[in-house]
Amino acid sequence: MSPSASLTPQQSKSTLDNGHIHNTSNDSNSKLLSLNDVNYDIGRQRLVAHINIDIAVNETVSLIGPNGAGKSTLVKLILGLITPTDGKITAHQPLQLGYVPQRFTVPPILPLRVQDLLAQAHKHRLTPEQRQFIFDNLSLTHLLTRQMRYLSGGETQRVLLARALLDKPNLLILDEPMQGLDPDTEVWLYQFIDELPDFLRCAMLVVSHDLHWVMKGSRRVICLNKHICCEGQPSELAMTHEFQKLFGHHYEQPYVHQPHDCEHHAPSELL
Numbered sequence: 001m002s003p004s005a006s007l008t009p010q011q012s013k014s015t016l017d018n019g020h021i022h023n024t025s026n027d028s029n030s031k032l033l034s035l036n037d038v039n040y041d042i043g044r045q046r047l048v049a050h051i052n053i054d055i056a057v058n059e060t061v062s063l064i065g066p067n068g069a070g071k072s073t074l075v076k077l078i079l080g081l082i083t084p085t086d087g088k089i090t091a092h093q094p095l096q097l098g099y100v101p102q103r104f105t106v107p108p109i110l111p112l113r114v115q116d117l118l119a120q121a122h123k124h125r126l127t128p129e130q131r132q133f134i135f136d137n138l139s140l141t142h143l144l145t146r147q148m149r150y151l152s153g154g155e156t157q158r159v160l161l162a163r164a165l166l167d168k169p170n171l172l173i174l175d176e177p178m179q180g181l182d183p184d185t186e187v188w189l190y191q192f193i194d195e196l197p198d199f200l201r202c203a204m205l206v207v208s209h210d211l212h213w214v215m216k217g218s219r220r221v222i223c224l225n226k227h228i229c230c231e232g233q234p235s236e237l238a239m240t241h242e243f244q245k246l247f248g249h250h251y252e253q254p255y256v257h258q259p260h261d262c263e264h265h266a267p268s269e270l271l
């Protein structure tokens with residue numbers, strides 16, 4: 001799977017013509033993407049069932065669900081990597097997709113520097129100042145000549161997020177972007193995507209296991225367990241029987257990371 005799937009309007013049109021994502025005219029409607037009664041089967045197994053979702057322009061939607069609930073399958077359907085068995089996915093305007101995958105591994109025989117990966121992004125969708133904003137805020141400059149496979153988890157996620165944002169997507173899909181990150185980096189990265197500047201504003205679909213982030217704020221939450229078992233604003237969702245059944249025991253006892261002064265020494269201090 002490519003680290004950042006992007007469809008230019010032209011490519012998007014051809015995908016629409018060839019595949020399962022249908023287009024509608026770009027009217028005043030603020031819907032960006034709709035899934036209507038989408039099923040996806042492998043053999044006799046139904047991975048996701050009767051999915052109905054509308055995502056509006058610039059809306060952030062969190063997608064939660066237990067392991068094996070079909071979250072990544074849904075992401076692949078939206079990215080166009082797999083085709084619904086039934087149902088329809090409609091782009092209401094040309095999609096420019098940005099994608100930050102759950103995992104990104106580079107084979108040891110493939111030399112791939114950070115700058116090589118970032119060079120795959122569109123060069124002219126952002127101004128030089130806007131590109132620099134991304135480089136500065138994601139602290140990329142000192143990483144540019146480094147090999148991707150030697151980056152830490154946090155560095156890798158920053159590079160992948162930059163790769164996606166440089167394309168100026170109108171739909172950014174983050175599939176568990178915080179996996180493997182320490183709590184401080186996680187808080188920082190969530191804050192970054194929550195506070196994107198206007199020139200990067202876009203719809204976001206964030207697959208997350210982090211209920212503390214998901215349940216705070218006013219982002220719409222969709223809870224998937226093969227089918228959509230509940231959805232709504234966090235305050236509404238927390239009251240539903242389905243949410244309580246799936247997550248109640250985790251959500252009642254939130255883990256709160258307390259930053260603290262410690263006596264650990266960074267390796268350089270020990271030299």
Ligand SMILES: Nc1ncnc2c1ncn2[C@@H]1O[C@H](COP(=O)(O)OP(=O)(O)OP(=O)(O)O)[C@@H](O)[C@H]1O
Binds near residue numbers: 042067068070073
């Ligand atoms: N290509 C495949 N062939 C057969 N089964 C598959 C395939 N891809 C996914 N599955 C199964 O479909 C179910 C949903 O998988 P999916 O990866 O979408 O779940 P998920 O919600 O993203 O899980 P997790 O939270 O663990 O990442 C799982 O039971 C998985 O084993």
